[in-house]
Amino acid sequence: MTSDPPRLRADARRNVEGIRLAALDVFRAGGLNSPLDEVARAAGVSKGTIYHRFGGRQGLIDAVVEELFAERIAGIITAVGAIEDPAERFEGYLRQIWLVAFDEPAANDVLLRAQPGSGALTALCERASEVAGGFLAEAQATGAIRADLTPDDVDVLIWERGIIARACDEQHRDSYVRSFEHTLRGLRNP
Amino acid sequence: MTSDPPRLRADARRNVEGIRLAALDVFRAGGLNSPLDEVARAAGVSKGTIYHRFGGRQGLIDAVVEELFAERIAGIITAVGAIEDPAERFEGYLRQIWLVAFDEPAANDVLLRAQPGSGALTALCERASEVAGGFLAEAQATGAIRADLTPDDVDVLIWERGIIARACDEQHRDSYVRSFEHTLRGLRNP
DNA sequence: GACTAACTTGAACCCCCCGTCAACTTGGGC
DNA sequence: GCCCAAGTTGACGGGGGGTTCAAGTTAGTC
Known part of the structure; x- marks a missing residue:
C-alpha cells in the first residue's frame, strides 16, 4: 500500500516536485489562471512536462490547492473560533x-470557482461554508445578527467580495475594507 | 454651419448608420468589449469599414454611448428626483x-471604466456622480443616512456593484438584489 | 558498457481578437 | 456614359494562451 508499482523515475520525481513548488509561487502571485508557461519557466521545465505529469491546469491545481488554501482557511477558523x-x-x-x-x-x-472537477477543492469550500453557517446560527441566536440572514446569503456575500477583490489591482485595500464594513453593518440587527 | 464640406458619400452614410445601430445591439447585449467583428457582421460590413468610419472601438463607443447610457441615466435621475x-x-x-x-x-x-479618451463619457459619469453626491448630502441632513458616508464611498459602492453585476451570468438577479439591500441597510443610521 | 523504457522537449497547431493596408468597387460629378 | 476619388474589403501579421506529439535524451537495469 505504501508504493504501488507506478514508481516514477528519479528525474520525473524531481520535476514533479519542482513544478509543484513553482506552481505554488506563481499561483500565489497571480491566481489560478496564470499562464502555464510561466509555471514551466519557473520550474526550469517545458510546458509539455506539466501536461505529462499533471494532465493540465486542472490537475496541477488539484496538486497544490491543499497547500495553497487549506491551511490558510484552517488557520482562520481556529483563530476566529477563539x-x-x-x-x-x-x-x-x-x-x-x-x-x-x-x-x-x-x-x-479557489473560493470563487469551486472548480467542478476537483473533489478536494469542493470539499474544502463546503467545509468552510458549513463553518460559516455554524457561526451565523450562533450569532443570530444572540440577537445581534439579523434573523433573516441565511447561509446562502453568506455564501453570496463571500462570492461577491471575491469578485470585487479580483478586480482590485493593487491599492484600494482601504476602501475595500471600508466598504465591506458597510455591508457588515447591514447584517446587524437595528 | 449646417454642413461642413466633408460630406459623406451615400453608401458611406448608410454604413455609418448601420454600424451605429449594430453597435447599439451588440454592445447592449454583450458590453462594450464585444468583438468588433461581431458588430461588423451585424452591420453587414467588414471590420475595416468600422476602423475607417470610427477609428476603432473607442470612436465607435463615443458614437453610441450617449444613446446607450445618457438617456437611461437622465431617466433615473428625474424619476428618482420626484x-x-x-x-x-x-x-x-x-x-x-x-x-x-x-x-x-x-x-x-460605462459606469465601470470611464474610458479615458471619451470626453462625453467621463462628463456623463461625473455628472451622475455629482447628482449622487447631492442626494447623499440631502439624505444625511435628515439624519437617516450615516454622516460618515462620503461621496467617494458612494462611488466605490457603485463601482463594486458594477463589478459584481458584470460577473453574474444570467440568473442571480434575486440574490443580487437581496445582497445590495444588505449593503443599503448598512448605510443607514441605527 | 549497452540497451530500452521512461521522460522531456519545443515546435506545430488551435482559438480568439486587434489593427492595417494594398487591391478592388462604386457613387456621382462632368 | 466615363472616370476617379471615395469607399470597402478581407487577407495578413501580431499578441496571448492552451494542448499535442514526433523526435531526441537519459535513468537505471542486465
Whole structure:
C-alpha cells in the first residue's frame, strides 16, 4: 500500500516536485489562471512536462490547492473560533475571509470557482461554508445578527467580495475594507 | 454651419448608420468589449469599414454611448428626483443605478471604466456622480443616512456593484438584489 | 558498457481578437 | 456614359494562451 508499482523515475520525481513548488509561487502571485508557461519557466521545465505529469491546469491545481488554501482557511477558523462573543466571531470570520480574498488571488480563485472537477477543492469550500453557517446560527441566536440572514446569503456575500477583490489591482485595500464594513453593518440587527 | 464640406458619400452614410445601430445591439447585449467583428457582421460590413468610419472601438463607443447610457441615466435621475423623502430618494437612486448595472452590460461598462479618451463619457459619469453626491448630502441632513458616508464611498459602492453585476451570468438577479439591500441597510443610521 | 523504457522537449497547431493596408468597387460629378 | 476619388474589403501579421506529439535524451537495469 505504501508504493504501488507506478514508481516514477528519479528525474520525473524531481520535476514533479519542482513544478509543484513553482506552481505554488506563481499561483500565489497571480491566481489560478496564470499562464502555464510561466509555471514551466519557473520550474526550469517545458510546458509539455506539466501536461505529462499533471494532465493540465486542472490537475496541477488539484496538486497544490491543499497547500495553497487549506491551511490558510484552517488557520482562520481556529483563530476566529477563539473569539468569545458569537456575533464578533461571525463578523471576524467574514472579515478574515474577505481579507484573504483580497490578499491572496489564488485562495480567492479557489473560493470563487469551486472548480467542478476537483473533489478536494469542493470539499474544502463546503467545509468552510458549513463553518460559516455554524457561526451565523450562533450569532443570530444572540440577537445581534439579523434573523433573516441565511447561509446562502453568506455564501453570496463571500462570492461577491471575491469578485470585487479580483478586480482590485493593487491599492484600494482601504476602501475595500471600508466598504465591506458597510455591508457588515447591514447584517446587524437595528 | 449646417454642413461642413466633408460630406459623406451615400453608401458611406448608410454604413455609418448601420454600424451605429449594430453597435447599439451588440454592445447592449454583450458590453462594450464585444468583438468588433461581431458588430461588423451585424452591420453587414467588414471590420475595416468600422476602423475607417470610427477609428476603432473607442470612436465607435463615443458614437453610441450617449444613446446607450445618457438617456437611461437622465431617466433615473428625474424619476428618482420626484421622490419626496431625501433618504428614500438617495436609496432609490442607488437601487436604480445598481439595477441598470445588472440589466445592461453596456451601461455597466460605462459606469465601470470611464474610458479615458471619451470626453462625453467621463462628463456623463461625473455628472451622475455629482447628482449622487447631492442626494447623499440631502439624505444625511435628515439624519437617516450615516454622516460618515462620503461621496467617494458612494462611488466605490457603485463601482463594486458594477463589478459584481458584470460577473453574474444570467440568473442571480434575486440574490443580487437581496445582497445590495444588505449593503443599503448598512448605510443607514441605527 | 549497452540497451530500452521512461521522460522531456519545443515546435506545430488551435482559438480568439486587434489593427492595417494594398487591391478592388462604386457613387456621382462632368 | 466615363472616370476617379471615395469607399470597402478581407487577407495578413501580431499578441496571448492552451494542448499535442514526433523526435531526441537519459535513468537505471542486465
